[in-house]
Amino acid sequence: MGKLRVGVIGCGSIAQHRHLPEYRANKHVELVAVCDINEKRAKETAEKWGAAFFTSYEELLNSGTVDAVSVCTSNNFHAPVSIAALEAGIHVLCEKPMATSKQEAEAMIQAAKASGKKLMIAHNQRFVPSHERARKLIASGEIGKVYSFRTAFGHGGPENWSVEGKGGWFFQKEKAFVGAMGDLGVHKTDLLRYILGEEIVEVGAFVETSAKNFADVDDNAVCVLKTESGIIGTLAASWAYVSREDNSTIIYGEKAILRLEDDPLHSLIVQYVNGEVVKYELGRIQSNEEGGQNTSHVIEKFVESILLDQEPPVPGEEGMRSLEVILAALESNETKQIVRVGE
Template sequence: MSKLKVAVIGCGSIAKHRHLPEYAQNKQVEIVAVCDIVEERVNEFATKYDAIAYTSYEELLANQDIDIVSVCTPNYLHASISVAALKAGKHVLCEKPMATSKEEAEEMIREAEAAGKKLMIAHNQRFVPAHQKARELIEKGELGKLYSFRSAFGHGGPERWSVDGKDSWFFRKEEAFIGAMGDLGVHKTDLLRYILGEEFVEVGAFVETSSKKNADVDDSAVCVLKTENGIIGTLAASWSYVAKEDNSTIIYGEKATLRLLDDPINSLVIQYIDGAVVKYELGGIQTNDIGGQSSSQVIDKFVHAIIQNEESPVSGSEGLKSLQVVLSALESNETKRIVTI
């Protein structure tokens, strides 16, 4: 079988450290095109991956040889470029958050269906071994009835990670739409939905800009969430955890407490009601430290779904459900009310 031909639109850090190297490692695809409005940047990647350089995504999408497009642009362009790519007959892997509104996300989903193409949202936390094991244990009833949870995703901010440092688009509302809650919080809304196996129905939130002087988007958010069966808990997303990244989740049930990525060695720890403790060394999670970016599994799972014609591993409708929790959190902060999702 001939290799699927891949294009990456947006050559910032997520493309550099995840999409491009992971496509390069996958033997079933070939990187044929890269696109960025910064000519120097796109030329560098074109040379590295022996690909055609584009500064216009419209010109790239006119290339009929391309089968797959990764959308790695600033958030405000995710939906419009994804829709254009789907209309051009390409499968689309879009970075999170998938869109800046429910309407945009719904348009992406409609276009994928109309084109008969796969749309995947890059929520990699579902594929972390500890998180997959947690879902399995919860499904099996190992924790009994679930009562509560707390989850956090925080680090020192995009300036440590983005190619543009302190001048990054992440800090500008017109390009990012949302700050830490969209960058990190949406990962956790997706993860919690996945692990708990339930949808959220209510959210209350405080969303603030406190640590970043150069930002007009949030850098710290804390949400209280409630699922359809009454599991309640908190989600924190922050760019102000300056000492060390926190990516932990704790689930409290009637039979046990489950701790995820809360211990540097044991990525999953179960503490039972009778005092027994079971520890799993399942490996860590990709971090925002350079070198912690390999094998998110997102690319491999997307390519596999296309070749086998299976359902997208994180479909557009799944991405929308995770986005809606974030949109509702913003609404809660603005209205100072609990919002029904």
């Protein structure tokens, strides 16, 4: 077959920094179309990447010019655009969080099944070398029984990153549905499920807006999580870490402690109970800061799954389970109760 013809829907920062350059760098892909409701942005992006531009996603999907699309819109459009694309027989790579409710996520999964097309959610943290290595160390029994963990994802906020600054959709509840918890927290619920190899079953959370007085979504969240085997730990998601971003995870096991992305030089440090310390230099995590890993691997894995006709590494079901932990956290904050995930 020839090259995979790809379109990118939504020309904001994530498209500009990740999807467009990574598609362009992929030799199996021809970047043919971009779409944004902001016509000026759509035009400029199209000119920069040598693609056709659309301002209506329906027109792009019905144009017959693309085999696959990336959905990089505001969160409230993830489900409708993904479903429309799948129904049009087009493969979908959707940014996270995949949807704003379990019902939406289920509808996306159903649309993928019905169409026989691929649906992948862009949870790039799974492909970070230190995270992949940690999963293997845990699965092999190297660190013994896992007792606890803590994970954090925080930076100064999307106004420094989003093309629209403080006026952007990130801060508007009807478009974003959730703030730091959905933007950053869902990365970590997905990561924990992946690294630990088990589901999170219970959540207690505090979700606050304390730093962004112009926003009507959360900017600081702290959750306590419990997995099916009884591992307990914390997850913090924040847009109020004003200096260096924090993207670290620490796993406490009976034979060793794993420190992931916690040290500027060594992306994985294993501290064994006998005092031995092993430091790995595995390449940095991808970040919005300079010097971060330059590819998220998400695009190549998505393209590969289409070309080889394999299930994508992060299918809709996985995206939905990671979203359900976030939904449980929001419910816990509202009800002041511990919430069981997925109920």
